[in-house]
Amino acid sequence: MPSETRIFKANRIVTMNTSLPQATHVAVRDGRILAVGGPELVDAVGPATLDDRFAGNVIVPGFVEGHGHAADGLMWRNPYVGYFPRTAPDGARHAGFRNLRDLIDQLRWTEAAMTGPDKPLVAWGFDPIYFDGPRLTLADLDSISTRRAVVVAHVSGHIQNVNSVVLQRAGFSADSNLQGLVRDAAGQLTGELQGPAVMGRASRVTGDPGLTRVLDVPALRDFGKLTRRVGVTTATDLANTLADETVTAMHVATAEDDFPLRLVPALRARDYGVREGIARIAALRRLNSERLHFGVAKLVVDGSIQGFTARLRWPGYHNGAPNGLWYVAPAELGGIIEAYHQAGIQLHLHTNGDEASELAIEMIGRAVSAHPRLDHRHTLQHCQMAEEAMFRRMNTFGICVNLFANHIYYWGEQHRALTIGPSRAQRLNACATALRAGVPLAIHSDTPVTPVDPLFTMWCAVNRFTAQDRVLGPYERITPEQALHAVTLGPAYTLHMDHLIGSIDVGKFADFAVLDRDPLAFEKMKIREISVRATISGGRVFDNA
């Protein structure tokens, strides 16, 4: 088939290419960018179709979600009961629940419509910290069903509410006194389960994988629908065991003609021995295609700040909670980093607390000093509490960072009041300091933890507003240009893909987001209201209308 050239004309094209920051026309051939410029392009590139349906819009590079999870595509098989509005893969807007009454009523209707008595009802995304007044009770969940297992999973992942059916099947009687079985003032079980031991038991007796299902092709298609609706053209799945059946599903889904996304799965290194993990990545790399990019590995160093499992330096948690957990022993972490580093593999290290970030920097520093390798681009993920000195050391060792900007909005108030207190909250996800220290910066959503939506993530980094309209850390606000970079070329760099994606330049993949406004010229506080008109992946247009 002869290749066809198509020229997209826009009101403005923001290229993120410093040699040619702005344009109005971009020519595409074979899924790649052939030329960028003004109206002169029409004559310069030879026979071409001029596509002017976006003539009134703004084209930016397709967004890159540098820290997301494809499991987002699985979540929507279960009802969403979060507080904040959220859009499902089919485009349905879920308004979220502002009170418990509505939430319970909705689950009652959902239950009534379910067929087959054995299938559990598992709802996800519940976040009670925003509700005043009474907690969700056992009576509430029993009012949904006393015959079917009902589980309401909290957004944190560490807590869930269950009904009496689940308690009974799990053998959790009111006579027992187990850690993680929450009781009310009268000593009765509330149906709230905390921690892996009791939650694990409950999930095993509900008889359905619920939220722990393994990725399949339909889930990946749904992930593609979620990401393309918000202008994302490349997303990570950070991280995955990458067992054969998952790899096959990724291979099949990404090979489909209308799959709108480049997928970058990271191997969960701890699911393998060190040698086996390195060998697994080498084997997976042979399956790489234009839309599927294996090759990076992920390591989780600590837990989460709001779950009080992140490792914090002195003075620790603001509310006096004991320090969090290492998910890998420091010396062992050093050994794993050294081995992957020597094997030429790039590592993404989850470090939430500042002590975890400090340890990771130290261990990468040792590996880099012992085995110099330029351009390794090891990246700290989340790295929410790092301060100036840490960013300077990251710069010294060539470490990149992907900060969790969405946290400022979703949990900023909790961090200020409970976890790290008002002073350290000023530098929560310190984007400006990272840039001043010269550390390559990306920002992320960690979807499904918070919804994937890079324009919203940009808005968070630019304005630093919490859910209660407070500016948290005004000196860490960055400009819209910096924020746009941090959701395009920035994350592309942290994935070793900046030569392929992240800006609009000749030779790169024709991956664009078409917006109704220019995020660099629009009011800063309204960046999150900009709509994505279409997403273009490899030159193929996915219209959002």
Place this chain on the structure above:
Amino acid sequence: MTPIPLTVIGGFLGAGKTTLVNHFLRTATRRIGVLVNDFGAINIDAALIASRDSEMVALTNGCVCCGTGDDLGAGLVRLMARERGIEHVIIEASGVSDPWRVAQLALVEPGFNLEPIVVVADGVALPRQLRDRWVSDTVRGQLLAAELVVLNKAEHATAEARAAIQAIRPEARLIETRHGVMSADLLQFPTRPPSRFRAEVVVEHAFQSWHFIPDGPFDRDRLRALLVGLPASVLRVKGFCRLGREAAPHLLQFASGQWALSSSDALEPGLVVIGTPMMPDSDELTALFDAALSH
């Protein structure tokens, strides 16, 4: 169904947990199932291995060993479903995990008896670990959970290491080993069948056990008050009892201030109480438990 003894072996990275487990596997006289809380880390003497697949290693003497990731409970259930006839389960905790969090599984999953929580300490590295800026709280926390501390590399252990253990966890029994060699008897609490006497204290292995045959059902509230108020020297209460007016017996498992009570089909009521040498004596325990009965 007779509950299967379950022993948790914890301790920091490098302390010698795997050496200890290998020793038990090598000298096993019954079928041990080992669950290692780490992928790809199954490290067993090659001479012992009969076969190996992606999730499990089978040994020539009938023992099996498998690795598992974060969801230990799922790993335990998978192991028991796949291998019938396991007579003792050992969970080798990861080098950074809190052994008590692992042990909680034995209360949550039915069918297990929680045996002593064993924490292996590195006789050489321990003092340094307890001063380390990154790991001191983790190592200390592990020792605090111990009921039996195994001081490994004892031939090189310093007085400082012994003193540190004594200071952090004086209640635990301390065993010194070289190359992880110790008797498998220590993996279980000693228990003897009750004699014709109603109550009897057996001193053995430095753990004490006491048997109690309630001559009626417990009162729910009084039993709860009794269990809440038990001193830290009481490590376990386990066995069968009746509650209130319910005819069906209940299985009780108590450890570290937590307990599970579940309906059961046992025939004879009878509880065994296990503790440190500081445990209250027979008369005191009789008085405590008698006072919790319904009558």
